[in-house]
Amino acid sequence: MLGRDEFLGALQALEGRYWGTHPFHERMHAGALTPAELRTWAANRWYYQAALPRKDAAIISNCPLPDVRRVWLERIVYHDGAKEGEGGREDWLRLCEALGLDRAEVLDERHVLPPVRFAVDAYVTFARTQPWVIAVASGLTEMFAGHLMRRRVVDVLAHYPWIAPQDLAYFTTRVEAVSGEGVQTVELVLEHCRTRAEQDAAVAALAFKCDVLWSMLSAIAGGTAGNR
Numbered sequence: 463m464l465g466r467d468e469f470l471g472a473l474q475a476l477e478g479r480y481w482g483t484h485p486f487h488e489r490m491h492a493g494a495l496t497p498a499e500l501r502t503w504a505a506n507r508w509y510y511q512a513a514l515p516r517k518d519a520a521i522i523s524n525c526p527l528p529d530v531r532r533v534w535l536e537r538i539v540y541h542d543g544a545k546e547g548e549g550g551r552e553d554w555l556r557l558c559e560a561l562g563l564d565r566a567e568v569l570d571e572r573h574v575l576p577p578v579r580f581a582v583d584a585y586v587t588f589a590r591t592q593p594w595v596i597a598v599a600s601g602l603t604e605m606f607a608g609h610l611m612r613r614r615v616v617d618v619l620a621h622y623p624w625i626a627p628q629d630l631a632y633f634t635t636r637v638e639a640v641s642g643e644g645v646q647t648v649e650l651v652l653e654h655c656r657t658r659a660e661q662d663a664a665v666a667a668l669a670f671k672c673d674v675l676w677s678m679l680s681a682i683a684g685g686t687a688g689n690r
């Protein structure tokens with residue numbers, strides 16, 4: 463079995479596979495995306511945002527530990543909101559509207575590309591079918607997300623003058639949550655992976671999740687090729 467630091471190192475070593483360095487994100491951060499490309503991105507990523515509470519509910523359904531379930535439940539409330547009109551889901555829809563999409567065309571998923579649907583559905587299925595701690599490990603991309611989201615807010619506001627700070631509320635709110643959740647998730651994985659086989663499965667789960675995100679973005683980049 464790997465020691466704590468060695469295991470953590472193996473997880474962190476996957477950062478190079480994370481979507482932070484995907485060419486589509488690089489173009490976004492450089493101000494090179496067209497309004498149509500930003501709309502395709504937002505409408506497709508909606509499908510991911512909408513799936514997250516179902517993914518988290520799958521983790522809870524497989525977890526026998528009340529302490530973990532109690533903590534994990536907060537993620538569902540975070541995304542869905544405590545009531546209608548609140549939460550990450552609502553903030554994402556507002557971002558879509560700010561980019562020029564109607565709420566209805568986001569909600570009916572007409573812009574969602576087949577590979578995005580396929581990748582996101584695979585993430586939900588993974589959470590349903592794997593042991594809870596391995597599914598939790600797949601969410602450790604959050605370790606890499608805080609820095610990327612902070613940079614995104616700065617770069618998007620600098621390069622796309624028609625996007626206002628309040629339009630990016632999803633990310634400004636999320637940055638705060640992700641720093642706390644990231645630590646919490648790492649601790650759960652380090653504590654509950656108790657054999658070498660579980661540690662290896664956790665590293666593989668994180669690699670799988672990096673591939674889910676990368677595939678989404680590659681499809682989004684390809685799906686908007688006509689607008690470049």
Ligand SMILES: O=C(O)c1cc(C(=O)O)c2c(n1)C(=O)C(=O)c1cc(C(=O)O)[nH]c1-2
Pocket residue numbers: 514600601602603604606607610611636
């Ligand atoms: O904007 C991003 O780059 C980014 C990345 C990720 C991620 O790395 O999975 C998440 C989010 N945002 C995010 O907002 C979010 O709520 C979230 C939940 C999860 C997850 O797997 O449970 N990842 C992410």
